[in-house]
Amino acid sequence: MKKRKVAVLLSGGLDSSTILYWAIKRGYETHCLIFSYNQRHSAEIRKAVKIAECAGRPCTIVDIKLPWGGSSLIGRSGRIPPGKVSSKKIPSTYVPGRNTIFISYALSFCEAAKMDYIVIGANAVDFSGYPDCRPAYYKEFNKLLKQASLGKVSIKTPLLKKSKKEIVLLARRLKVPLRHTWSCYEGGRYPCGKCDSCLLRAKGFRQAGMEDPALRRNWAGQ
Amino acid sequence: MKKRKVAVLLSGGLDSSTILYWAIKRGYETHCLIFSYNQRHSAEIRKAVKIAECAGRPCTIVDIKLPWGGSSLIGRSGRIPPGKVSSKKIPSTYVPGRNTIFISYALSFCEAAKMDYIVIGANAVDFSGYPDCRPAYYKEFNKLLKQASLGKVSIKTPLLKKSKKEIVLLARRLKVPLRHTWSCYEGGRYPCGKCDSCLLRAKGFRQAGMEDPALRRNWAGQ
Numbered sequence: 001m002k003k004r005k006v007a008v009l010l011s012g013g014l015d016s017s018t019i020l021y022w023a024i025k026r027g028y029e030t031h032c033l034i035f036s037y038n039q040r041h042s043a044e045i046r047k048a049v050k051i052a053e054c055a056g057r058p059c060t061i062v063d064i065k066l067p068w069g070g071s072s073l074i075g076r077s078g079r080i081p082p083g084k085v086s087s088k089k090i091p092s093t094y095v096p097g098r099n100t101i102f103i104s105y106a107l108s109f110c111e112a113a114k115m116d117y118i119v120i121g122a123n124a125v126d127f128s129g130y131p132d133c134r135p136a137y138y139k140e141f142n143k144l145l146k147q148a149s150l151g152k153v154s155i156k157t158p159l160l161k162k163s164k165k166e167i168v169l170l171a172r173r174l175k176v177p178l179r180h181t182w183s184c185y186e187g188g189r190y191p192c193g194k195c196d197s198c199l200l201r202a203k204g205f206r207q208a209g210m211e212d213p214a215l216r217r218n219w220a221g222q
Numbered sequence: 223m224k225k226r227k228v229a230v231l232l233s234g235g236l237d238s239s240t241i242l243y244w245a246i247k248r249g250y251e252t253h254c255l256i257f258s259y260n261q262r263h264s265a266e267i268r269k270a271v272k273i274a275e276c277a278g279r280p281c282t283i284v285d286i287k288l289p290w291g292g293s294s295l296i297g298r299s300g301r302i303p304p305g306k307v308s309s310k311k312i313p314s315t316y317v318p319g320r321n322t323i324f325i326s327y328a329l330s331f332c333e334a335a336k337m338d339y340i341v342i343g344a345n346a347v348d349f350s351g352y353p354d355c356r357p358a359y360y361k362e363f364n365k366l367l368k369q370a371s372l373g374k375v376s377i378k379t380p381l382l383k384k385s386k387k388e389i390v391l392l393a394r395r396l397k398v399p400l401r402h403t404w405s406c407y408e409g410g411r412y413p414c415g416k417c418d419s420c421l422l423r424a425k426g427f428r429q430a431g432m433e434d435p436a437l438r439r440n441w442a443g444q
Contacts, residue, residue, distance in 0.1 A: 065285055066327075068334040097330030100370050104326040105288075108319030112290040131372050140366040147359040148322050 005029045005115040006156070007106045010059065012047030013183045014176075014201055015121030015159055018167055020055055021174035022158050023119050030119075032059035033109060035102055037066060037095070039187075047182040054177045062105050066095075091128055091196065093185055099132035103141060103155065110153040118145075118155045126164040126203065128196045135160055164204025172210065179213040191215065227251045227337040228378070229328045232281065234269030235405045236398075236423055237343030237381055240389055242277055243396035244380050245341050252341075254281035255331060257324055259288060259317070261409075269404040276399045284327055288317075313350055313418065315407055321354035325363060325377065332375040340367075340377045348386040348425065350418045357382055386426025394432065401435035413437065 006023050010016045010032040023030045032055075034048040045061065052059040099122065106118040122133045131137060138157050145153050159167055171178055183201045184191035191198050191214065205212040230242045232254040245252045254277075256270040267283065274281040321344065328340040344355045353359060360379050367375050381389055393400055405423045406413035413420050413436065427434040 060289055062289065063287055066330055066334075067282055067284065068331050095330075096333035097326055097370065100326040100329055100366075101323070104319055104323040107322055108288055108317075109290050111318035112288075132370055134369065137366070137369040140362070140369050144322075144359070144362040144366045147356065147362050148319065148354055150353050 003027065003029050004117065005031070005110075005113070006117040006119050007109050007113075007115050008032050008057075009102055009106060009118065009120045010034050010048045010052060011121075012044050012049075012051050012181060013121070013197070014164075014171060014178070014181050014204070015123055015167060016048075017051045017176050017178075017181045018171040018174065019119050019121040019158055020051065020057065021176045022170070024055060024057070025174055028117070028119075030055075030057050031109075031113070031115070032057055033102075033106055034059055034061045035064055035105070036061055037064040037098070037101075043182055043184075043187055047180060050180045051177065054180060060109070064101060064105075066101075068096075090130065093128065093196065094130050097132075099130075099137075100141075107145060107148060107153055111149055116153065118153065120155060120157055121159050122157050123159045123162065123164075123167070125161060126200050128200070163207070164200055165207035168204040168208040168210060172208075181214055183214075225249065225251050226339060227253070227332075227335070228339040228341050229331050229335075229337050230254050230279075231324055231328060231340065231342045232256050232270045232274060233343075234266050234271075234273050234403060235343070235419070236386075236393060236400070236403050236426070237345055237389060238270075239273045239398050239400075239403045240393040240396065241341050241343040241380055242273065242279065243398045244392070246277060246279070247396055250339070250341075252277075252279050253331075253335070253337070254279055255324075255328055256281055256283045257286055257327070258283055259286040259320070259323075265404050265406075265409055269402060272402045273399065276402060282331070286323060286327075288323075290318075312352065315350065315418065316352050319354075321352075321359075322363075329367060329370060329375055333371055338375065340375065342377060342379055343381050344379050345381045345384065345386075345389070347383060348422045350422070385429070386422055387429035390426040390430040390432060394430075403436055405436075 006028040008020045008023055008030050010020055032052045036045050103118060124134050127133050138155055142154050183197045185195040185197050186192040228245050228250040230245055230252050232238045232242055254274045258267050325340060346356050349355050360377055364376050405419045407417040407419050408414040
């Protein structure tokens with residue numbers, strides 16, 4: 001059978017690193033797409049490149065400029081709010097249209113490079129409430145892609161319904177180099193431990209009964 | 223009633239210039255988005271800015287880099303094929319994922335600037351056979367936007383089912399400054415008269431019984 005080709009959206013965080021290893025484990029031919037969108041910090045890009053290197057997979061960095069901002073995650077001016085995982089309001093860290101833009105670029109890449117799937121680490125269980133992380137969004141996106149690519153490209157969301165605990169356990173099983181992953185919204189030397197993303201990650205590791213190797217590494221200055 | 227705010231995707235061609243004037247005529251508060259994606263020529267951007275100026279509407283130029291190319295319209299190396307309007311194959315001028323990327327950016331803009339509609343001049347009657355110009359594509363995109371923006375943003379495609387002749391007549395009625403519009407895929411001083419886009423435009427003007435003022439202007443070197 002022909003080897004399926006997939007584009008993996010890689011941010012260098014826990015979830016996207018896990019889906020890269022998931023895709024490799026499934027025998028897909030993988031290519032990583034890393035998006036630079038004027039994030040608050042460049043740590044995310046560096047970590048993503050490192051993860052792709054660890055996995056021995058090629059990557060392309062895609063430069064995106066959003067002239068209109070609209071999120072505390074873009075640039076350095078906005079304040080990242082402390083985590084409120086249970087909040088029902090869309091948090092200020094939501095980047096307008098971000099996943100829609102990422103997936104559109106991935107569609108373009110897949111059409112140009114004749115690839116079959118876009119794999120994204122979206123998660124709708126332990127998540128920050130972003131509209132573009134929900135199952136209904138991906139269901140509709142797949143219907144759109146069917147039209148846009150004439151049935152050639154579709155999205156896979158292997159983590160969509162997993163808890164952070166399950167993702168941590170899956171990452172361990174797949175031997176994801178967790179010490180190199182970076183989830184914090186802030187661009188400090190160490191994870192802040194206070195933002196939504198840090199809180200969700202900590203919860204996952206705690207419930208999985210594991211120590212987070214990224215914390216050990218960073219806090220020990222290794 | 224609150225004035226509706228719309229983002230108009232403006233390329234400086236006949237269709238997109240017409241929808242800008244259509245939106246103004248309907249009383250919408252309009253903002254133009256002009257995309258620079260390493261087209262073969264910069265005439266398109268200049269013409270689009272000129273049209274926005276003629277209409278007295280603000281515009282934002284969005285810079286998009288597609289590192290993977292994949293179309294004879296991108297860069298200067300590929301050859302633009304002569305027009306074959308009736309062909310059933312997707313032509314080489316198709317830019318992978320282009321409209322999907324444009325609309326994703328427009329979604330981001332509309333969310334950030336609290337706008338209601340994205341207006342695009344897509345046309346599925348006298349068109350080049352691109353998959354992202356068909357009604358089924360826009361129907362699905364609107365369903366996706368409903369999820370992505372939680373019902374706040376949607377697309378309008380006022381030209382989708384109009385013939386080029388009808389578009390030319392509408393443009394005349396709306397007083398679109400047709401002499402400034404540019405449809406040719408090539409980046410020469412004058413429209414090439416041979417590419418798909420030139421042929422479709424010429425057909426529209428011929429059937430509408432009108433001379434194309436852009437040709438008169440350009441060929442006379444005015």
